[in-house]
Amino acid sequence: MEWHPDxxxxxxxxxxYSDVEWGLRSPLLSARRTGGWVKRLEDRQRRLSRFQALFSRALLFLDEPEHGPLRDLLALGFSAEAMAGLRPQIHQLVEDAVIGLPEAGPFDLVSQLAQDIPIRVMSALLGLPIEPSPALREASDAIAEFIGSPSPTEEIALAAQEATLLLANLFSRPERLEPSGFAARLMKTEPTRSDPLNLTAQLVMLLFAGHETTRALITNSVWAVVSRPALWQEFVSGRLEAAALVKEVLRLDGPVQMTGRRVKHDMQLGGRSLHSADLVLLHLGRANRDPERFLRPDEFWPQRAEGVGLAFGSGPHMCIGAALTRMEAIAVLEALRTHRPGLRLVPSQVNGAASSRSANPVYSSFKRLMCTTEPATL
Ligand code: HEM
Structure with a gap:
């Protein structure tokens, strides 16, 4: 364990791996970590109070006794039954999106495919008629930048606040909600009915969590397979399952690389003194490459039987959207195999067509992933 002042x-x-898993499950650490982020912008705190009020209520940042009952409630929207009900819709919208990709010439897989699918899926799940738009994408990017900034500036925090309020506003008119959708059903339940801000906080979190991470999982999955032409051929010929590929992407290049906790009370750990409210960063991405846990950890090996590791966390806060996001990424790979078997990456030297990774330390994703369906350009 190391202290990083920066x-x-x-x-x-x-x-x-063993330390990170301990951190995710330990009752000695608290999930309530947002206060510290905003407090560091001390003098502007009042300008960020609406942001703090919403952000700090999200399930991800709660401890017991508030966390458990709220999680049970939200998990209903992600049950096996709910997922089975959504499956045909997801397959249809993915199929339509893949068929709509340009037939030839370079295209950016992020902007032309990956970024809109999660918004359409969340819209179907929540029963909120929202269309992908530049404003929604910018909102998601602004929140991601805030979470990913080792030292958020006032500008970054205010942009994240704006974005959070924009997403919250989407839920401000209950008459727009599909009565059988998950958002409308949630509105009728405790504890959300008695505290509308609480409900809005969960919906905003779901929209953000569902969008940012799934966009990354889709893109990272396509990159992992298409950048290895022999693997893509194995997949196209049906010798490899999309589920196995996505599982290995989650382990080796998971969209969420880090999460955090705060120390509840002064304590000793690994011979070091930790103080109350100290921030503990849990590096899921590095844990998932720990040679003590994984054989040949840096190798992309979809046949391995060691699972996704800590890509979705572990313990009480383990991701509730895991099945949903996997379903989306698998559907995309399968649709590309069917409709774009000649998919290739565009080599970076082609004019103006460079792919680029995002620099965010929390989220592993691509800003652009340039592809083509013309034969053998790699
Ligand atoms: C590849 C995609 C995804 C990854 C890698 C991912 C990763 C994670 C991780 C690591 C956590 C635990 C964080 C912690 O313990 O501090 C988490 C929690 C959570 N995720 Fe995901 N997630 C993904 C997709 C989704 C989707 C699609 C949704 C919903 C639409 C979602 C909703 C949530 C929620 C609500 C929590 C908080 C659970 C709780 O606090 O009890 N995630 N996710």
Whole structure:
């Protein structure tokens, strides 16, 4: 365990698999971590109060006793039954999106495919008629930038606040909600009925969590397979399952690389003194490459039987959208195999067509992923 003064105003970093798993499950650490982020912008705190009020209520940032009952409620929207009900819709909208890709010439897989699918899926799940738009994408990017910034500036925090309020506004007119959708059903339940802000906080979190991460999983999955032409051929010929590929992408290049906790009370850990409210960063991405846990950890090996590791976390806060996001990424790979078997990456030297990774330390994703369906350009 190391202390990093430069990360998020100072943080302990855990990166061994067993340590990270301990951190995710330990009752000695608290999930309530947002206060510290906003407090570092001390003098502007009042300008960020609406942001803090919404952000700090999201399930992800709650401890017991508030966390458990709220999680049970939200998990209903992601049950096996709910997922089975959504499956045909997801397959249809993915199919339509893939068929609509340009037949020839370079295209950016992020902007032309990956970024709109999660918004359409969340819209179907929540029963909220929202269309993908530049404003929604910018909102998601602004929140991601805030979460990913080791030292958010006032500008970044205010942009994230704007974005959060824009997303919250989508839910401000209940008459727009599909009565059988998950958002409308949630509105009728405790504890959300008695506290509308609480409900809005969960819906905003779902919209953001569902969009940012799934966009990344789709793109990282396509990149992982298409950048290895022999693997893509194995997949196209039916010798490899999309589910196995997505599982290995989650382990080796998971969209969420880090999460955090705060120390509840002064304590000793690994011979070091940790103080109350110290930030502990749990590096899921590095844990998932720990040689003590995974055989040949840096190798992309879809046949391995070691699972996704900590890509979705572990313990009480483990991701509730795991089945949904996997379903989306698998559907995309399968649709590309059917409709674009000649998919290739565009080599970076082609004019203006460079793919680029995002620099956000929390989210592993691509800003652009340039592809073509013309034969053998790699
Ligand atoms: C590849 C995609 C995804 C990845 C890698 C991912 C990763 C994670 C991780 C690591 C956590 C635990 C964080 C912690 O313990 O601090 C988490 C929690 C959560 N995720 Fe995901 N997630 C993904 C997709 C989704 C989707 C699609 C949704 C919903 C639409 C979602 C909703 C949530 C929620 C609500 C929590 C909080 C659960 C709780 O606090 O009890 N995630 N996710």
């Amino acid at each position: 990360l998020y105003g100072g943080a302990w970093l855990l990166h061994r």
